[in-house]
Amino acid sequence: MPLHLAPLALLLASSPSFALPQTQTLLPVADARVSESSPDGNQGLDDTLRVRRESGGRYRSYLRFDLRGLSGRLRSARLRLYCTDGSPAGGGLFALADDGWSESGITWSSQPRGSAHRLAVLGEVVTARWVEIDVTAAVRTGTTVVFALAEGASSNSAYYSSREGAHPAELVVTPRGGGSGGGGGSAPVAEFSATPLTGAAPLQTVFTDQSSGQVASWSWSFGDGATSSAQHPVHLYANDGTYSVTLTVSGPDGAGTITKSGYVRVFSGSAGGVWTSAAELAALATTGSAWNALLAEANRATGTPNVADQDDDTDVRVLAKALVYARTGNGAYRDQVVDACVRAIGTEVGGRTLALGRNLIGYVLAADLVGLPAAQDTAFRAWLRVCLSETLDGKTLRSTHEERPNNWGTHAGASRAAVAAYLGDDAELARCAQVFRGWLGDRSAYAGFAYGDLSWQADPSRPVGINPRGATRNGHSIDGVVADDQRRAGGFTWPPPQENYVWEALQGALAQAVILSRTGYSAWEWEDQALLRAVRWLHEECAYPAEGDDTWQPHVVNRFYAMDFPAPIPSTPGKNVGWTDWTYPR
Numbered sequence: 001m002p003l004h005l006a007p008l009a010l011l012l013a014s015s016p017s018f019a020l021p022q023t024q025t026l027l028p029v030a031d032a033r034v035s036e037s038s039p040d041g042n043q044g045l046d047d048t049l050r051v052r053r054e055s056g057g058r059y060r061s062y063l064r065f066d067l068r069g070l071s072g073r074l075r076s077a078r079l080r081l082y083c084t085d086g087s088p089a090g091g092g093l094f095a096l097a098d099d100g101w102s103e104s105g106i107t108w109s110s111q112p113r114g115s116a117h118r119l120a121v122l123g124e125v126v127t128a129r130w131v132e133i134d135v136t137a138a139v140r141t142g143t144t145v146v147f148a149l150a151e152g153a154s155s156n157s158a159y160y161s162s163r164e165g166a167h168p169a170e171l172v173v174t175p176r177g178g179g180s181g182g183g184g185g186s187a188p189v190a191e192f193s194a195t196p197l198t199g200a201a202p203l204q205t206v207f208t209d210q211s212s213g214q215v216a217s218w219s220w221s222f223g224d225g226a227t228s229s230a231q232h233p234v235h236l237y238a239n240d241g242t243y244s245v246t247l248t249v250s251g252p253d254g255a256g257t258i259t260k261s262g263y264v265r266v267f268s269g270s271a272g273g274v275w276t277s278a279a280e281l282a283a284l285a286t287t288g289s290a291w292n293a294l295l296a297e298a299n300r301a302t303g304t305p306n307v308a309d310q311d312d313d314t315d316v317r318v319l320a321k322a323l324v325y326a327r328t329g330n331g332a333y334r335d336q337v338v339d340a341c342v343r344a345i346g347t348e349v350g351g352r353t354l355a356l357g358r359n360l361i362g363y364v365l366a367a368d369l370v371g372l373p374a375a376q377d378t379a380f381r382a383w384l385r386v387c388l389s390e391t392l393d394g395k396t397l398r399s400t401h402e403e404r405p406n407n408w409g410t411h412a413g414a415s416r417a418a419v420a421a422y423l424g425d426d427a428e429l430a431r432c433a434q435v436f437r438g439w440l441g442d443r444s445a446y447a448g449f450a451y452g453d454l455s456w457q458a459d460p461s462r463p464v465g466i467n468p469r470g471a472t473r474n475g476h477s478i479d480g481v482v483a484d485d486q487r488r489a490g491g492f493t494w495p496p497p498q499e500n501y502v503w504e505a506l507q508g509a510l511a512q513a514v515i516l517s518r519t520g521y522s523a524w525e526w527e528d529q530a531l532l533r534a535v536r537w538l539h540e541e542c543a544y545p546a547e548g549d550d551t552w553q554p555h556v557v558n559r560f561y562a563m564d565f566p567a568p569i570p571s572t573p574g575k576n577v578g579w580t581d582w583t584y585p586r
Contacts, residue, residue: 026065026171028163029144030103033061034111036495044103047165048084051091051158053151055543056495061091061149061160062106064098065171070141073176073187073253077139079147080132082167083125087158090122090131094148095138101146109475112146119147121564125158130167137189139173140213151543176254187254188213190247196525198265198560199517203237205264207245214251221246223264240268240280262586263562267518274421274515275365276583278326286327290582293570297579298324302336305344307359308351314340315362316573322366323579334370341367342376345383352393353400357411358575360387360397361511364418365577384419388428402435405449405465406484407501409439410508414576417515433521436512439465441527449484455491456483465509469528477541480533482506496542503550506534507574510556517560524560532561539565548572552580559584 032044036058049061079093095117101110120133139145149160161167176187191210196203209218209231220228222235223243237243243266246259267280285291297320306312318340325333344363348356364384372380389396395403400412413436420428438446441464454460458471458478467481476494485505489497513523513531524531535557538544545566546554552574554567564586571581 023172023174024070026067026173027168028063028171029066030101031061031063031162031169032101032103032106033059033162034106034108035059036108039108042104042107044106045164047162049081049149049160049162049169051087051149051151052155053089053543054155055498057155058151058543059157060108060111060151061162062096062101062111063147063149063169064101065139065145065147067139067141067143067145067173070173072141074136074139074141075174075176076134076172077136077174078132078172079135080130080170080172081149082130082161082165082169083127083158084161084165084167085157085159086125086127087154087156088124089154089156090125090158091149091151092118093120093122093133093135094118094150095135096146096148098144098146112148122158131160135171137191139171141173145171150540188215188249188251188256190249190256190258192245192247192258192260194245194264196522197263197562198524199267199522200520201238201240201266201268203264203266204234205237206232206234207247208232209247209249211247211249211256213249213256214253215249216251217249219248219250237264237266240266242266260562265559273518274368274418275518275577276323276326276369278369281323281327281583284327284582284585289570290579290585294320294579294582295324297573298333302340305340305347305363307344307348307363308355310352310355310358310575312355312359313573315344315359315366316576316578318366319362319577320573320579322369323583326369337366337370338372338376341372341380345379348387348390348392353395353397353412354408356387356392356397357400357408357413357415357508360384360415361418361576364415364422368422381423384423388416388419401432402446402448403450405439405451405463407505407508409449410505410512411576412508413439414508414511414515417512421515421519429516429519432512433516433523436509436516436523437526439509440530441466441468451484453487453491454483456481456486458483466527466530466534469533477537480530480535480537482534498542498544500550502534502538503544503546503553504575506531506553507550507576509534510553511577513560514556529561532557532563535563535565549574549578552578555580555584555586558586 033050050059052059096112099112119135125131189212192207194205194207218231220233223245242262243264244261245263248257297317303314305314318337321333322337341363388398397412397416401409401416417432420432435446451463454463457463458467467478469479471479482502482505485501486499488501489499516523549572551568551571554565558565558567569581
């Protein structure tokens with residue numbers, strides 16, 4: 001079950017209290033750990049808290065502190081945890097609404113399911129050392145506060161002392177000194193969201209204030225020199241760039257500020273490029289492990305293009321050569337790309353549309369980056385037209401996109417969209433967008449897919465590619481499940497199996513979103529940010545981060561959704577595209 005993120009204003013409840021005179025150290029009034037492998041077992045009296053990420057074997061821990069007897073404004077609040085057994089990943093710390101759970105009664109099945117606010121992601125924690133986290137944003141006097149320690153990025157458990165242990169957790173609260181004329185409470189806590197966060201210039205972004213506490217005024221700085229005093233402003237970003245956004249909220253009890261770095265990303269509407277452009281790549285470094293891995297691949301011999309072979313990786317190598325040419329201007333790489341694109345023509349014959357969907361896109365993106373000579377471009381464009389409608393093993397690229405709601409269809413859709421963008425075929429691109437929106441869950445846009453087993457669908461009578469927001473089955477979240485690929489692991493069961501076909505379906509889906517967003521479609525926002533929900537489900541419910549040739553994907557998700565999913569550098573290119581650890585840095 002996920003920890004659903006929500007504004008802090010929804011999590012803090014107040015009650016009568018007395019003034020806080022000085023720094024105090026509070027101990028938890030309740031704490032407990034819960035185990036996925038023992039869903040109905042209570043471990044509230046154990047002397048350790050525990051977090052671990054492992055499919056079917058996750059641990060989470062909960063702590064409650066009682067500040068209802070205190071009042072006054074806080075200068076700071078720090079949570080201190082004593083590590084009894086270290087780990088490379090100490091877990092994620094969240095603030096939760098208090099649903100009244102008890103130390104002697106809480107279980108995995110009954111753990112809080114309300115909204116959560118992420119406070120920190122703990123890196124390595126060391127045995128016999130205290131870990132200290134600033135939790136000021138989540139703590140107010142006159143309240144109870146609940147913290148959750150959720151699984152991190154490692155199957156190596158992190159243990160902390162519980163209140164039954166020798167070193168219970170501590171909440172150290174410090175009051176604001178002196179002052180008069182306030183409202184008698186804590187300073188407001190600034191928070192906001194925005195949409196869309198990425199797109200071509202000019203980009204209009206809607207900002208929503210989600211601050212908590214008494215707020216009388218708002219001061220926004222959008223990172224491009226513009227400001228606003230509206231509570232929920234709408235701002236137009238005229239130029240390409242990466243913008244940090246700051247909100248300061250003020251009230252009778254003080255002020256609070258939050259800055260989200262690199263929050264809005266705008267690319268040039270005139271820069272062109274199906275996937276990216278030389279103008280954008282010019283701003284990227286030619287040092288570091290991401291660049292070194294890209295360059296090493298570009299320097300390999302091209303090999304023999306074979307679009308009919310679904311396991312051929314010549315296409316992503318050709319893309320690497322095109323990226324290096326676009327960044328460096330070294331003509332030798334361009335010559336190799338031109339040669340490979342010409343030799344790829346016709347090699348799809350004898351294969352299946354899965355191979356065509358996987359392999360075609362790389363050549364299209366590479367050709368777009370280097371600019372084929374006129375004669376070769378004419379032949380290449382004619383071939384692309386053929387690829388859209390050519391029958392391979394009883395299917396075409398178009399029919400596969402429009403009939404298969406799984407990885408076959410998403411790969412076909414990605415290559416189809418790339419071809420449409422390269423050819424400048426607006427009608428073809430619009431059809432791609434319509435089908436993709438239907439796959440994301442908007443059946444009013446398109447509902448012509450042929451689904452397999454429906455046991456992972458939120459509504460089997462109205463199946464979709466990605467389950468809608470809030471979907472559950474037997475008390476478990478299936479919000480964001482890529483249902484027609486998750487079924488490859490069998491019917492609905494819990495804990496959910498880690499099915500690699502889901503990540504492969506997202507390879508094609510993310511590529512479609514990148515291409516469509518560069519041509520003016522708000523694909524990242526469609527169906528309540530369906531792509532983000534899919535990736536979040538894999539991490540939070542399935543405990544299944546990207547591995548191997550899927551590791552290019554979290555770089556894209558982190559870039560376009562301003563997230564921080566585990567994203568290794570260097571990443572491994574996928575079955576269709578790659579090198580996003582360099583092209584789309586967070």
